[in-house]
Amino acid sequence: EEQEEDVLRELRLFLRNLTERLMLDRRFKAFVKPVDIEEVPDYLMVIQKPMDLSTLLSNIDEHKYVTIKEFMSDADLIWQNALEYNPDSDPADRHIRHRACALKDTMRVIVRDELDKDFQRVCEEIRESR
Numbered sequence: 001e002e003q004e005e006d007v008l009r010e011l012r013l014f015l016r017n018l019t020e021r022l023m024l025d026r027r028f029k030a031f032v033k034p035v036d037i038e039e040v041p042d043y044l045m046v047i048q049k050p051m052d053l054s055t056l057l058s059n060i061d062e063h064k065y066v067t068i069k070e071f072m073s074d075a076d077l078i079w080q081n082a083l084e085y086n087p088d089s090d091p092a093d094r095h096i097r098h099r100a101c102a103l104k105d106t107m108r109v110i111v112r113d114e115l116d117k118d119f120q121r122v123c124e125e126i127r128e129s130r
């Protein structure tokens with residue numbers, strides 16, 4: 001229905017705004033683009049599902065997400081992958097993990113504070129109806 005497409009358009013606007021705000025945050029610079037496989041040749045041996053903020057933005061424009069849960073599943077890969085690939089006690093890994101944790105918390109707080117619960121439920125109903 002057209003009313004359903006109106007809801008999904010509004011979800012995409014929220015998701016683009018959220019993703020763009022994260023991309024502008026200096027703490028999250030390392031998460032903006034895919035990890036460079038030429039620079040990190042073993043990355044795909046460790047990480048099965050790479051993800052980054054630019055890829056999230058492309059997915060939004062390709063109408064991949066009908067609910068916030070689906071978006072968060074991909075968005076969570078960004079910090080989860082960073083924790084998994086950078087586990088060591090050296091300062092560089094600790095710095096990446098600190099930023100990964102900040103990304104996780106920042107995303108959740110923005111969604112909690114800015115995405116209406118009733119709107120989320122309407123999106124879930126659309127997903128269940130398809």
Ligand SMILES: O=C(C1CCC1)N1C[C@@H]2C[C@H]3C[C@@H](O)[C@@H](O)[C@]2(C1)O3
Nearest residue numbers: 030031035039040081082085086096
């Ligand atoms: O995991 C990541 C990114 C950081 C958050 C995502 N990378 C894997 C490499 C390990 C570490 C060293 C850099 O040379 C750079 O190549 C990477 C990029 O950081």
